[in-house]
Amino acid sequence: MVIKGISVYLRAIKDEDMESIYMSCQEEEFLYMTGTRKSFTLDEIIKSYKQFSKDPTRYDFAICLVDTNEIIGDLSILDIDQDNKKAGFRISLHSRKTLNKGYGTEATQLAQKFTFEELKLNRLELEVFSHNIRGIKAYEKAGFKKEGTLRQSLYMNNKYSDEIIMGILLEDYQEV
Template sequence: MIKGSYVYIRPICDSDMESIFKGCQEDEGLYMTGTRNVFTMEEVVNAYKSFSQDETRHDLAICLLENGQIIGDLSIQEIDEHNKKAMFRIALHSKDNYGKGYGTEATRLAQKFTFEELNLNRLELQVFSHNIRGIKSYEKAGFQKEGILRQSLYLKNTYSDEIIMSMLYEDYVANLRFYEEGEKNK
């Protein structure tokens, strides 16, 4: 378990499936991630059983520190030990938790896990251009834009670009210093 000020992350367990399933039904979340399919509970359970056997990924629940309630999940996936890199994805399960800083804090905790526990050098993600809130959260957590795949998604009668963002270990260390200095100056 890795704790922040408002949330903590921990490995996903069987009791998390109901929340993950509900998150897979959330229209806004599906749109922001470019997901076209709606999954059944059985598909969600089977997917996470499969994920738990995959040594190139870590799936983690995002829980509120105050009461332990799961509010989202994230994944460090496609871990490439040879090149010291991985992919990142995150989802909050209810729009009631959007805009409260939980996603940004969980992203920072995932970075801590990636760079300090897994000892990787690069964490990468893709986000669609219509997900303005997600882009701002990733930037706030220190991710940098690297490139754009123009009009790579056609959804709701509109094209969206796919933005590639990353954080390197050196960026993570620089951000740590920045946050530590900010805390000292409070």
């Protein structure tokens, strides 16, 4: 399955994507943005994605550039709850050189298209830490709305950060 946009497209994760995912997990800034303390080995990442591929409540996608087919990130629609017509969302770009180019926003919009038009869900939700200003702006640009705050939910790098709950509904998506 391929979900094509203007600059990026989403496709299923492949074995050859593991190295890019692994390298992104070594970036100190990216770990901080997601509140991740653990470092992962390549073997752990491979094992995790093999398990993910068997999970019927999630879809994992590689984010690739249309022009070069290069993988630049990954995203997941996870914890799919068909009874309540909702799912969670996470995204990660793999390199600083791809930041601030609109790729993350476009990939997020493609994930929304899949969520609302293919999966027929009503809600997509995520959590983001207050120190991740770039992420918050990208989510808002893609139509997510702030819905709640878990105050001082993360203590990392000698400071507290709030955890912000954001969501987009089918009706919000249809308006954008």
